Amino acid sequence: xxxxxxxxxxxxxxxxxxxxxxxxxxxxxxxxxxxxxxxxxxxxxxxxxxxxxxxxxxxxxxxxxxxxxxxxxxxxxxxxxxxxxxxxxxxxxxxxxxxxxxxxxxxxxxxxxxxxxxxxxxxxxxxxxxxxxxxxxxxxxxxxxxxxxxxxxxxxxxxxxxxxxxxxxxxxxxxxxxxxxxxxxxxxxxxxxxxxxxxxxxxxxxxxxxxxxxxxxxxxxxxxxxxxxxxxxxxxxxxxxxxxxxxxxxxxxxxxxxxxxx
Amino acid sequence: xxxxxxxxxxxxxxxxxxxxxxxxxxxxxxxxxxxxxxxxxxxxxxxxxxxxxxxxxxxxxxxxxxxxxxxxxxxxxxxxxxxxxxxxxxxxxxxxxxxxxxxxxxxxxxxxxxxxxxxxxxxxxxxxxxxxxxxxxxxxxxxxxxxxxxxxxxxxxxxxxxxxxxxxxxxxxxxxxxxxxxxxxxxxxxxxxxxxxxxxxxxxxxxxxxxxxxxxxxxxxxxxxxxxxxxxxxxxxxxxxxxxxxxxxxxxxxxxxxxxxxxxxxxxxxxxxxxxxxxxxxxxxxxxxxxxxxxxxxxxxxxxxxxxxxxxxxxxxxxxxxxxxxxxxxxxxxxxxxxxxxxxxxxxxxxxxxxxxx
Amino acid sequence: xxxxxxxxxxxxxxxxxxxxxxxxxxxxxxxxxxxxxxxxxxxxxxxxxxxxxxxxxxxxxxxxxxxxxxxxxxxxxxxxxxxxxxxxxxxxxxxxxxxxxxxxxxxxxxxxxxxxxxxxxxxxxxxxxxxxxxxxxxxxxxxxxxxxxxxxxxxxxxxxxxxxxxxxxxxxxxxxxxxxxxxxxxxxxxxxxxxxxxxxxxxxxxxxxxxxxxxxxxxxxxxxxxxxxxxxxxxxxxxxxxxxxxxxxxxxxxxxxxxxxxxxxxxxxxxxxxxxxxxxxxxxxxxxx
Numbered sequence: 001x002x003x004x005x006x007x008x009x010x011x012x013x014x015x016x017x018x019x020x021x022x023x024x025x026x027x028x029x030x031x032x033x034x035x036x037x038x039x040x041x042x043x044x045x046x047x048x049x050x051x052x053x054x055x056x057x058x059x060x061x062x063x064x065x066x067x068x069x070x071x072x073x074x075x076x077x078x079x080x081x082x083x084x085x086x087x088x089x090x091x092x093x094x095x096x097x098x099x100x101x102x103x104x105x106x107x108x109x110x111x112x113x114x115x116x117x118x119x120x121x122x123x124x125x126x127x128x129x130x131x132x133x134x135x136x137x138x139x140x141x142x143x144x145x146x147x148x149x150x151x152x153x154x155x156x157x158x159x160x161x162x163x164x165x166x167x168x169x170x171x172x173x174x175x176x177x178x179x180x181x182x183x184x185x186x187x188x189x190x191x192x193x194x195x196x197x198x199x200x201x202x203x204x205x206x207x208x209x210x211x212x213x214x215x216x217x218x219x220x221x222x223x224x225x226x227x228x229x230x231x232x233x234x235x236x237x238x239x240x241x242x243x244x245x246x247x248x249x250x251x252x253x254x255x256x257x258x259x260x261x262x
Numbered sequence: 263x264x265x266x267x268x269x270x271x272x273x274x275x276x277x278x279x280x281x282x283x284x285x286x287x288x289x290x291x292x293x294x295x296x297x298x299x300x301x302x303x304x305x306x307x308x309x310x311x312x313x314x315x316x317x318x319x320x321x322x323x324x325x326x327x328x329x330x331x332x333x334x335x336x337x338x339x340x341x342x343x344x345x346x347x348x349x350x351x352x353x354x355x356x357x358x359x360x361x362x363x364x365x366x367x368x369x370x371x372x373x374x375x376x377x378x379x380x381x382x383x384x385x386x387x388x389x390x391x392x393x394x395x396x397x398x399x400x401x402x403x404x405x406x407x408x409x410x411x412x413x414x415x416x417x418x419x420x421x422x423x424x425x426x427x428x429x430x431x432x433x434x435x436x437x438x439x440x441x442x443x444x445x446x447x448x449x450x451x452x453x454x455x456x457x458x459x460x461x462x463x464x465x466x467x468x469x470x471x472x473x474x475x476x477x478x479x480x481x482x483x484x485x486x487x488x489x490x491x492x493x494x495x496x497x498x499x500x501x502x503x504x505x506x507x508x509x510x511x512x513x514x515x516x517x518x519x520x521x522x523x524x525x526x527x528x529x530x531x532x533x534x535x536x537x538x539x540x541x542x543x544x545x546x547x548x549x550x551x552x553x554x555x556x557x558x559x560x561x562x563x564x565x566x567x568x569x570x571x572x573x574x575x576x577x578x579x580x581x582x583x584x585x586x587x588x589x590x591x592x593x594x595x596x597x598x599x600x601x602x603x604x605x606x607x608x609x610x611x612x613x614x615x616x617x618x619x620x
Numbered sequence: 621x622x623x624x625x626x627x628x629x630x631x632x633x634x635x636x637x638x639x640x641x642x643x644x645x646x647x648x649x650x651x652x653x654x655x656x657x658x659x660x661x662x663x664x665x666x667x668x669x670x671x672x673x674x675x676x677x678x679x680x681x682x683x684x685x686x687x688x689x690x691x692x693x694x695x696x697x698x699x700x701x702x703x704x705x706x707x708x709x710x711x712x713x714x715x716x717x718x719x720x721x722x723x724x725x726x727x728x729x730x731x732x733x734x735x736x737x738x739x740x741x742x743x744x745x746x747x748x749x750x751x752x753x754x755x756x757x758x759x760x761x762x763x764x765x766x767x768x769x770x771x772x773x774x775x776x777x778x779x780x781x782x783x784x785x786x787x788x789x790x791x792x793x794x795x796x797x798x799x800x801x802x803x804x805x806x807x808x809x810x811x812x813x814x815x816x817x818x819x820x821x822x823x824x825x826x827x828x829x830x831x832x833x834x835x836x837x838x839x840x841x842x843x844x845x846x847x848x849x850x851x852x853x854x855x856x857x858x859x860x861x862x863x864x865x866x867x868x869x870x871x872x873x874x875x876x877x878x879x880x881x882x883x884x885x886x887x888x889x890x891x892x893x894x895x896x897x898x899x900x901x902x903x904x905x906x907x908x909x
Contacts, residue, residue, distance in 0.1 A: 048512060049511070050508055050511070050512075068516070069511055069514045069515060069516050069517075070514035070515075070516075071514075072514065073512065073513055073514025074514070077512065078509070078512040080506075080508065080509055080512075083505055083506065083509065084505075084506060085504055085505060086361035086362070086363075086503075086504045086505075087358075087361075087363065087504045087554065087559035088554075088558075088559055089501075089504065089558075089559055089560070090278065090558075092277070093277075093278065093279075093558070093560060094505075097501050097502055097504075097505060097513065098502075098513050108277075147513065292634075292637065295637075296637055296640075299640075299641050303641070304705045304709075305703070305705045305706045305708070305709035306705055306708045306709040307709070325733060325734060326708065326733060329708070329729060329732055329733040330705060330708060333704075333729050333732055333733075334704045334705045334708070334729055335705070399724070400723070400724030400725065453832070453833065456830040456831060457796070457830075457831050458700065458720060461698070461700060462700060462722075465698070465700065465701045470701065470723075472701065472702070472703055472704065472723060472725070472726060473723045473724075473725045473726075474725065475725045475728070478725075574637070575636075578636065578637050578640035578641075579640070581640045581641065582639075582640050584703055584705060584706065587697070588703070588706050588709060589679060589694055589695070589696045589697070589703065589706030589707060589709050589710050590682070590695055590696050590697025590698075590703060590706055591697055591701065591702075591703030591706055593701070601636065605632075
């Protein structure tokens with residue numbers, strides 16, 4: 001289980017996170033939502049060990065501040081929001097970058113399977129830099145999956161940290177990525193995802209934490225948390241849950257598509 | 263939508279990494295051939311075959327043969343191998359660290375500092391106390407260059423490292439500032455220099471292996487070989503760095519330790535190389551760049567291949583340098599520039615349409 | 621990014637290395653015979669010929685341009701950047717060199733190969749020239765001829781200097797180069813300074829040591845009556861035009877009189893057997909007659 005206690009982060013003079021508590025269970029998809037500037041990504045970065053912060057973060061009962069980088073990497077993988085690649089690696093080479101030593105024989109197999117998972121096996125030998133933004137993001141997801149290929153290792157769950165994993169993807173691939181996240185959790189791993197899209201959050205998250213102004217506003221199941229009052233307060237605009245818009249303007253929800261896929 | 267693992271996911275084709283690793287063998291073979299060739303050719307016409315024949319039949323070597331082979335060609339070969347490998351692998355490491363295929367080993371300030379040290383020694387050397395001068399003997403310039411290289415690298419490192427984190431962007435900019443400063447000081451020294459010293463300076467800047475001696479080798483080679491050995495282990499880390507420092511840390515690479523090790527290795531290898539052979543250019547940029555284009559950017563193979571190809575290239579260039587205008591000798595920096603610049607331009611022209619902006 | 625084809629890459633490098641090899645193999649032809657002399661330094665070479673020992677020379681350095689026979693000999697390059705194997709390949713038994721040959725590793729290798737390395741003393745006056753000649757003569761085994769030559773040169777130089785005494789000496793500025801608008805002039809302790817004084821002139825820029833670049837204003841303040849340069853061939857009139865068009869020199873008395881003298885560098889600055897001749901020529905160029 002992931003436990004973050006009393007997290008404070010200051011960037012310059014600004015207090016971005018102020019004594020925040022956050023928990024996530026293995027076997028579940030936990031989403032962090034909130035408006036821009038609420039501290040979602042900052043919280044995620046503090047929990048992955050990127051930022052100096054006050055308070056403690058523990059993963060599977062171990063304080064991450066005490067873990068060496070490679071020990072932490074064995075426990076969790078992080079999908080960044082955006083990725084630049086400095087050299088002309090091919091897609092399969094990018095996926096292989098995340099793999100640990102000692103998996104030499106399995107390396108080729110795991111990487112290809114991860115690519116197939118995101119539907120890009122046929123791109124394996126293409127130069128990464130020739131791909132579109134969305135495709136590159138999916139390759140990064142494959143890399144991240146390959147890093148923690150077994151959701152349960154020796155009985156201990158492994159974790160995926162996703163930072164806005166679907167922002168540059170089309171609807172079909174958004175659903176595909178969220179499916180992958182849910183499958184990972186279903187197999188025993190833990191998923192923590194910073195999300196912008198509230199519908200996808202509602203569909204795939206088992207737990208949701210709503211952040212606003214560096215504090216946790218609400219935490220619980222989607223039904224509990226996604227109420228008019230909470231969301232309107234968080235986002236600062238009048239939001240209505242479950243209301244169909246008036247006829248005349250077309251609207252599209254991902255829910256039916258997701259149901260068809262399953 | 264669960265993926266099925268059905269064994270057809272195996273990659274039967276040899277991937278780029280395997281090909282690049284196979285290149286180790288090919289390059290090593292060429293290196294051996296070139297090394298043997300360099301021992302055979304030379305202005306005096308002493309032939310390796312003849313010498314080996316004599317040794318085999320128990321005949322004594324003539325003094326000329328002994329001097330030429332053991333005091334001239336062999337140390338030059340060893341020096342060329344060390345310097346070429348050092349410059350090329352340093353270039354590859356720096357390109358990986360700065361995530362820029364146009365970086366060269368001098369980017370950590372070693373070149374500017376070594377040059378400054380050399381100028382100081384050449385122009386102001388006579389002002390040193392006699393005892394110190396006597397101790398240093400003919401090695402004043404290489405010593406000063408080595409110390410100068412280390413001094414600037416240390417300075418750059420301090421400037422760019424805060425709270426235990428080194429910013430490569432700061433290092434790049436600080437390096438530019440430092441190079442300008444070194445240039446200014448050099449200018450003053452050039453003003454103070456007399457005609458002879460100016461000529462010495464120019465020749466130092468162009469580089470040469472003519473000063474190769476076992477003494478110099480015994481000082482420089484261990485440093486270079488250890489540094490190259492260290493650098494060759496950084497393959498996986500540099501690959502990860504290509505995705506950015508944050509991602510590399512997520513993958514489990516100890517990023518700051520890697521930076522420290524890389525800067526240390528490059529400062530040592532390049533510092534020692536430049537100290538004993540002057541300013542030889544192009545090897546550090548062109549060799550890794552060409553290899554990247556031919557066999558991919560995977561550092562696990564690129565680093566070793568760069569060392570092998572750099573060594574080969576420099577030994578080959580030295581063969582030209584000491585033979586083209588025999589009995590005189592061309593500064594080797596000229597040969598590497600003449601070989602390297604057109605190749606570089608040709609690469610750029612070929613890639614013109616497909617160059618990606620980093 | 622378009623990949624370099626692997627075979628193109630391999631072919632290219634094999635080609636480069638083949639070229640390296642082809643070029644190098646050409647060079648391996650050692651000189652025949654034993655006991656040759658390698659002379660390093662223009663004045664040393666001149667002295668060797670003046671002592672009648674020119675046919676013992678088997679090679680020389682870049683600065684040894686006189687007499688013309690010397691230019692025919694193989695050139696081992698710049699004296700401070702000698703190639704050890706290059707020097708060995710001309711098969712010298714004796715190396716006669718001006719001070720300052722290098723690099724030290726090359727000299728060490730030559731000594732290791734049992735080659736006699738004699739450094740000849742330098743200097744910019746009559747005594748120094750005499751010492752030089754005697755040192756060369758001793759090394760070549762012709763001390764009596766050296767003594768005779770040294771005496772000859774001493775007398776000639778004394779005469780030339782005596783004839784060159786002037787009550788109102790002209791101010792002469794020696795320019796090593798005027799490339800790119802930068803004026804490198806000779807101060808004290810240089811060969812140029814010595815020859816100017818010997819020829820009855822005054823060094824217009826005699827207030828600093830060695831060769832230094834002059835600022836435009838310093839050049840103007842030096843107010844030279846004559847500019848002296850080494851003769852590098854080319855059109856005298858054109859270079860005079862160029863020179864005096866420079867703002868630094870345009871205001872000098874030399875510019876008004878269009879007084880530019882060019883002399884052969886080795887003769888003028890070498891301080892060897894032809895120095896007396898150089899003094900006389902320079903004096904004539906400065907004061908006429």
